[in-house]
Amino acid sequence: MRFKLILKSVFHYMKHRKFAVAVSVVSIALAFTFLSFTGSVLFAFAHSASDNGIKYPLIIGAEGTSDTQLVMSTVFHLDKPHGLITDDVYKEILADKKHVIDAYPIAVADNYKSIQLIGTNQQFVDWIGKGYVAKDSSVKGDLLSDDDIHRVVVGYEAAERASLAVGDTFSGSHGMVGSAHAHHHANFKYKVAGILAKVNGPEDYAIYSNYKAVWAVHDNMHHEHSEHHDEHAEAKTEPHDETAEHHNEHAEHHAEGEEEHHHEKGMLTSGKLTAIVVRTVNPIATVEMESIYSAREGTTAVNTSKTVRRLIEYMNTAEKAVGIFSYAVLVIVLLMISVTIMMGINERKRDLALMRSLGVGRTAISSMVVIETFIITALGLLLGIVVGPLLLLYFKPALDAAMTVNIEPFIITNIEIMGIIVTLIASQILALIGMIRIYSMNLVEEIAKN
Amino acid sequence: MKKVIIAVAAVLVFVTVLTVLRPGKKGSEENVLPERTEQKDDLVKMVEEAEKAKETVKEPDSSEKVEKQEVLPEGEGDISLRDSYSQHGQNSFIKPNMKVTKGKTPEKIATVEANFAKPLSITFFGLKKIFMYHHIKGFYPDKIANGFNGIAATVIGTIMPVETVPESGEMKRFWLANPKVVMSGCIFCNPPTLADIIYVYHPDKPEKPFQIDREKLYKQVTMVEMTGRFFIVPGSVAGTEYLFSMELKDYKILN
Secondary structure, X not given: OHHHHHHHHHHHHHHHOHHHHHHHHHHHHHHHHHHHHHHHHHHHHHHHHHHHHHHOOEEEEEOOOOHHHHHHHHOOOOOOOOOOXXXXXXXXXXXXXXXXXXXXXXXXXXXXXXXXXXXXXXXXXXXXXXXXXXXOXXXXXXXXXXXXXXXXXXXXXXXXXXXXXOOOEEOOEEOOOOOOOOOEOOOOOEEXXXXXXXXXXXXXXXXXXXXXXXXXXXXHHHHHHHHHHHHXXXXXXXXXXXXXXXXXXXXXXXXXXXXXXXXXXXXXXXXXXXXXEEEEOOHHHXXXXXXXXXHOOOEEEEEHHHHHHXXXXXXXXXXXXXXXXXXXHHHHHXXXXXXXHHHHHHHOHHHHHHHHHOOOOHHHHHHHHHHHHHHHHHHHHHHHHHHHHHHHHHHHHHHHHHXXXXXXXXXXXXXXXXXXXXXXXXXXXXXXXXHHHHHOOOHHHHHHHO | OHHHHHHHHHHHHHHHHHHHOOOOOOOOHHHHHHHHHHOOOHHHHHHHHHHHHHHHOOOOOHHHHHHHHHHOOOOHXXXXXXXXXXXXXXXOOOOOOOOOOOOOXXXXXXXXXXXXXXXXXXXXXXXXXXXHHHHHHOXXXXXXXXXXXXXXXXXXXXXXXXXXXXXXXXXXXXXXXOHHHHHOOOOOOOOXXXXXXXXXXXXXXXXXXXXXXXXXXXXXXXXXXXXXXXXXXXEEEOOEEEOEEEEEEEEEEOO
């Protein structure tokens, strides 16, 4: 009966301070939503990293490439490849039946609307893919066979982003990101032969072609450049007035394309690859091959699991830092709520004194603070639990595309569970402080003072 | 004054609660490894007993020796390794990329019935011992070859997925790896061998399907104690090759 009365009284006061209560609830919900975002994004990163460590056990690239750069460029398509290796290495790896189940060539140099064009083979697409949502029915056999190197297979999200459908044709631009100044490979047209089913990974955001197509494009580009240089050399002998403009254009062209032109460093022409993805027979074979190809001149090998584990360790540290920050925000919000509640109590001292004179005990009166704090905190958390995943669901497409991961909005991560526990405990500790203050307060004297 | 003491006490309680509930503490190496080192190493004992028994047996005559040498793997590396072992015994240098001798021993290995009432406790240290024995001599000790394949055993190790983990967290096959392989900073300094990984798989109708919290699997080193039938016959599943395998019966996640 008494508890019911106290509860009724609490709801009555909350109703009177609607705005303050609403602000408090929303503050907790927002702080919790931030925590929820952090937990889900970091989980998606760890998930993607771990899955790709399984899919791409070993990556072999050019000597001098860092582990992270090789993994980022080959697996996540987030960085540019560094240097080239010859396809003899690929052939040699394919022949190594002791260590290798299969190996896939990777040749990356171009993009289409900032989506990376990855030169590889049909086996690679079969390994990473889960079938097709659309396929050119006129093609007999493999889509990326050597019969027609113009055919490409497009990742699910890439097809949506670039509005590509089966049968569409396009040409790539040189470099990893779309740029107005980038060299446009207009002479070589790609034709969409298939759209991959969604795999919830970085593969959704790429376009796959036959690696020999990448060679053909760059052999052609190399040839064009040689001719262009010859023309330029000849032009130097002509009168200055006529060629001044051409000279400037040539200089600009070279300055703008410095990064993307591998002209001096070595173009991705026939017989060259940017990386080789190796599927090994077991983790021991991965370690052995990593050791062999890291020691060899001209190549470097990356054990993806090891690199991914290191990335996850960094992320765990980041998660702890963000977690502490988020908990601190939650505690600050709770402190503000406590102050608001205490101010509210000061305002209703007269009512409380009346209740006291009617025989309601000190404990019952002081427990009102605890109940009110608990209700506000619980409502805030509930709102955060509901709103957080919904907001994440709304932002998912943009976040997935930006980070090439698959965010699962409705997963409850450990950081969120900890957030709920910390918020509830902290709120009750703060409420207890308020409760003690009211318990030790002589309400009649306090009113008399006023 | 009283209020200040109460406030300080409340803050202390809060900090203590936060410290106790701190995530990641459970997954630390210190919390897990002591259990592993305390584990009784039955396998090492078995190998040592087998070696002792061999020492007491009289040397075979020269014709027997020739016959045995024909069974051993051929190649210069193997011979030098064998010579090294005969000269230096157990302390001989073992190359990290040593190849397991295949096709010689499986037919000699007997499969035993599993007695899950008294499972054998196995450690990776013990497995390395029999792996090296097999490598150098080309066959397992009799006690291992006749009484070990298919035995009920328990092993403690870390989980390494073989394939993408489904959202349910149920894994049908995975590697159980020596924690040192996963936790050590430099795997080149301590190169793992096939004895450092066990291929664990579900039987067709598992009594207790292996299920794991994905977040734990992705973000920390997950230690488990596996109980099942242990096999020493090399095999291959969808291109994945293993030397030791275990058919899972029961498991306990330790962190």
